[in-house]
Amino acid sequence: AQSVTQPDIHITVSEGASLELRCNYSYGATPYLFWYVQSPGQGLQLLLKYFSGDTLVQGIKGFEAEFKRSQSSFNLRKPSVHWSDAAEYFCAVGNNAGNMLTFGGGTRLMVKP
């Protein structure tokens, strides 16, 4: 069975600091990996996705993520966090984008001024 672990429930960073959100997955085949963000009152918005090819993927809002098969990880990074990045972030895995997604528990990001 597939599963996703986001070890950090809450993270607080200062505005302008770098950010890394961890995601570990368990999946038997080649995974489709996703990062979503949910701001208050909004639906989940796709930040980026990895299917194949270059293991470093770029997304919207200045985010990137790196797929490391040997570590079963897909960590999300941003070099300089903005106050508007405060939200909850979800990592997800699937066998493709059109079928069910398995989500991690989410990481809530707070940004200090």
Added chain:
Amino acid sequence: EAGVTQFPSHSVIEKGQTVTLRCDPISGHDNLYWYRRVMGKEIKFLLHFVKESKQDESGMPNNRFLAERTGGTYSTLKVQPAELEDSGVYFCASSQPGLPDNEQFFGPGTRLTVL
């Protein structure tokens, strides 16, 4: 273009009552999904429609939950009778058919509270 919409945004009901949640997908999206997040835990898949057919309903928790998608447009999710453990946020998503990397677009969710 309108995104995925869900109604109501909040619902508070008593145990034993019935609640119906509605999802309107993005126009032209044949795929429609229901997910829910209970008690701040992970978001879990409930089921997947392709047009009006249930493609995968492996995540439906029990027979108190009934999902329909008449005509392949909007979908409803009925909980009857509601139990305390049904409280949570119910998300709907939709995607275009065909390509394996077609993104799932999510609605804002319906927050259900069962008292």
